Amino acid sequence: MSNSDIQSEGSSGWRVIRRVTPYLWPDNEPWVKRRVTLAMLALLLSKLIAVFTPMLYKQAVDALTGAGVSELALGAIGLTVAYGMARLLANGFQQLRDALFAAVAQRALRALALETFQHIHKLSMRYHITRKTGGLSRIIERGVKGVEFLLRFLLFSIGPLILELLLIAGILFYLFDVWYLVVVAVTIGIYVWFTFKVTEWRVKLRREMNDQDTDANQKAIDSLLNFETVKYFGAEGREASRYDAAMAGYQRAALKTAYSLSFLNFGQAVLITTGLVVVMVMAAMGVQNGTLTVGDFVMVNAYMIQITMPLNFLGSVYREIRQSLVDMGEMFGLLGQPSEIKDAPNAPDISINGGAVSLQDVQFGYEPKRAILKGVSLEVGAGETVAIVGSSGSGKSTIGRLLFRFYDVQDGALVIDGQDIRDVTQESLHDVIGVVPQDTVLFNDTIRYNIAYGRDGAREDEIVAAAQAAQIHEFIESLPDGYDTHVGERGLKLSGGEKQRVGIARTLLKDPPILLLDEATSALDTETEQDIQAALKAAGEGRTVITIAHRLSTIADADRIIVLEDGEIVEQGKHAALLKRKGRYASLWARQASEQDAA
Numbered sequence: 001m002s003n004s005d006i007q008s009e010g011s012s013g014w015r016v017i018r019r020v021t022p023y024l025w026p027d028n029e030p031w032v033k034r035r036v037t038l039a040m041l042a043l044l045l046s047k048l049i050a051v052f053t054p055m056l057y058k059q060a061v062d063a064l065t066g067a068g069v070s071e072l073a074l075g076a077i078g079l080t081v082a083y084g085m086a087r088l089l090a091n092g093f094q095q096l097r098d099a100l101f102a103a104v105a106q107r108a109l110r111a112l113a114l115e116t117f118q119h120i121h122k123l124s125m126r127y128h129i130t131r132k133t134g135g136l137s138r139i140i141e142r143g144v145k146g147v148e149f150l151l152r153f154l155l156f157s158i159g160p161l162i163l164e165l166l167l168i169a170g171i172l173f174y175l176f177d178v179w180y181l182v183v184v185a186v187t188i189g190i191y192v193w194f195t196f197k198v199t200e201w202r203v204k205l206r207r208e209m210n211d212q213d214t215d216a217n218q219k220a221i222d223s224l225l226n227f228e229t230v231k232y233f234g235a236e237g238r239e240a241s242r243y244d245a246a247m248a249g250y251q252r253a254a255l256k257t258a259y260s261l262s263f264l265n266f267g268q269a270v271l272i273t274t275g276l277v278v279v280m281v282m283a284a285m286g287v288q289n290g291t292l293t294v295g296d297f298v299m300v301n302a303y304m305i306q307i308t309m310p311l312n313f314l315g316s317v318y319r320e321i322r323q324s325l326v327d328m329g330e331m332f333g334l335l336g337q338p339s340e341i342k343d344a345p346n347a348p349d350i351s352i353n354g355g356a357v358s359l360q361d362v363q364f365g366y367e368p369k370r371a372i373l374k375g376v377s378l379e380v381g382a383g384e385t386v387a388i389v390g391s392s393g394s395g396k397s398t399i400g401r402l403l404f405r406f407y408d409v410q411d412g413a414l415v416i417d418g419q420d421i422r423d424v425t426q427e428s429l430h431d432v433i434g435v436v437p438q439d440t441v442l443f444n445d446t447i448r449y450n451i452a453y454g455r456d457g458a459r460e461d462e463i464v465a466a467a468q469a470a471q472i473h474e475f476i477e478s479l480p481d482g483y484d485t486h487v488g489e490r491g492l493k494l495s496g497g498e499k500q501r502v503g504i505a506r507t508l509l510k511d512p513p514i515l516l517l518d519e520a521t522s523a524l525d526t527e528t529e530q531d532i533q534a535a536l537k538a539a540g541e542g543r544t545v546i547t548i549a550h551r552l553s554t555i556a557d558a559d560r561i562i563v564l565e566d567g568e569i570v571e572q573g574k575h576a577a578l579l580k581r582k583g584r585y586a587s588l589w590a591r592q593a594s595e596q597d598a599a
Contacts, residue, residue, distance in 0.1 A: 035104050047164050165310075171303070191268060203326060216250050354544070356418075359377055362377070372395045380546060389555065444489050451506050451509060515540055533554055552585075571584055
């Protein structure tokens with residue numbers, strides 16, 4: 001890794017640390033500040049006691065060997081007990097520190113996880129179409145774990161370690177000789193340099209391992225989500241080979257990481273042991289020539305061990321902190337993803353007075369070089385039922401996505417009751433539009449939960465009424481668990497028609513003034529479709545209904561039919577009038593009629 005790379009990583013790390021700091025010291029929650037302050041005080045007391053504990057050990061040894069008289073006049077046994085009590089106090093304050101800080105850490109994790117979750121839901125449809133669900137979940141999981149580690153060890157390991165090393169260095173200089181301090185300082189300096197250098201190299205290896213882990217996890221989740229497709233094409237072997245290839249890449253990266261860890265640990269052991277032996281030899285020579293007592297020798301050994309333990313800890317902590325910064329950097333990068341669709345500043349809620357919808361010279365394309373809608377103008381009166389038909393790729397479903405504001409129009413405007421939907425809050429806009437999509441996706445929960453999702457706090461009788469209107473109540477009642485039946489992942493335990501009827505019930509329960517039916521009955525058989533059409537027609541009474549249809553037979557009684565072709569309106573009118581015109585609609589009708597006759 002070059003110096004510029006290291007500087008870039010370092011500046012990125014400091015940005016991440018600054019990003020986390022407000023969770024530790026929030027202005028609006030004084031209890032958090034109090035706990036952090038008390039935890040730091042307990043930490044300081046723990047370190048002070050730990051640093052002076054070896055002096056009691058020295059005096060106990062000297063008392064036993066007759067080399068001196070304790071200044072505390074406690075005797076060997078009293079000094080030994082005092083030594084034990086000091087160790088106990090040091091540990092006690094350390095545990096108190098952890099207990100005080102636990103609530104702070106958990107609050108920070110909860111707040112950050114909630115912020116990430118909310119932000120992901122604010123990201124645009126464009127982002128969610130291109131995202132990788134498995135990879136995204138791993139980034140969040142590793143990022144939150146990284147925050148927990150950083151909050152704990154940055155506060156309670158790095159800072160306290162520096163304090164402890166400075167105190168021990170001062171004691172060695174004051175009680176012994178400057179050369180003891182020189183040896184300790186050189187040992188620590190080389191150790192830290194070696195640890196940081198090797199760790200920087202290992203961070204690259206760990207990042208590679210993370211990428212391979214994310215890739216393997218993504219392939220596994222993608223395969224499981226497409227379980228039926230895998231079965232249809234007998235592709236279990238292919239999927240296993242694909243997953244195994246990804247795991248082989250992870251294995252190679254993991255082995256490199258393991259080998260580099262062994263090298264780092266052994267190098268650290270060599271450096272620490274060398275420093276320890278040099279200092280102990282100097283102390284032994286002092287005992288031999290009478291300038292030091294056996295107690296001094298023991299105290300020097302105790303201090304060197306006391307230095308060794310946190311230094312060994314420094315290696316693992318530094319590695320984990322570097323990795324945590326990488327993981328958190330990915331998560332904060334996710335949080336930094338801009339929301340493509342945003343509410344205008346001080347945007348009001350939408351005000352519905354009938355629910356008239358107007359498309360005014362709307363132009364839109366998912367990609368800059370490929371226009372989908374080319375200047376579409378359309379008026380849907382309040383309470384009117386308008387059907388939009390056309391061949392695949394004509395832009396039918398795109399109008400529905402623009403109406404719900406998954407995307408913003410690139411030119412023109414989309415207006416509801418005289419209000420440009422870009423000027424009102426998205427939440428209020430979503431409240432007034434009910435959507436029954438072509439492919440209803442259900443939560444892995446009960447049928448009751450999925451229907452009740454249409455309106456928060458809905459009563460049982462309202463849920464049942466919605467199910468009855470969607471022609472699914474009798475089916476639900478026939479199930480062993482009734483409304484408490486679990487539907488499985490994405491509703492896989494239900495048939496396509498059953499899923500669609502649950503989706504229709506969910507939207508009917510929402511009771512919106514504007515209803516968007518996007519191929520809503522495409523998954524149903526003819527008999528059920530007729531029942532559902534009757535239910536949807538009844539549900540549309542008094543509402544503005546926009547139906548995006550592939551089966552023309554389902555929209556023959558619409559107030560108006562709009563025919564889209566290549567992003568432009570080519571015909572509009574009632575069913576009978578359009579047939580008489582013998583234009584594009586009549587052609588589509590004739591084709592579907594011949595297909596049905598052939599079937």
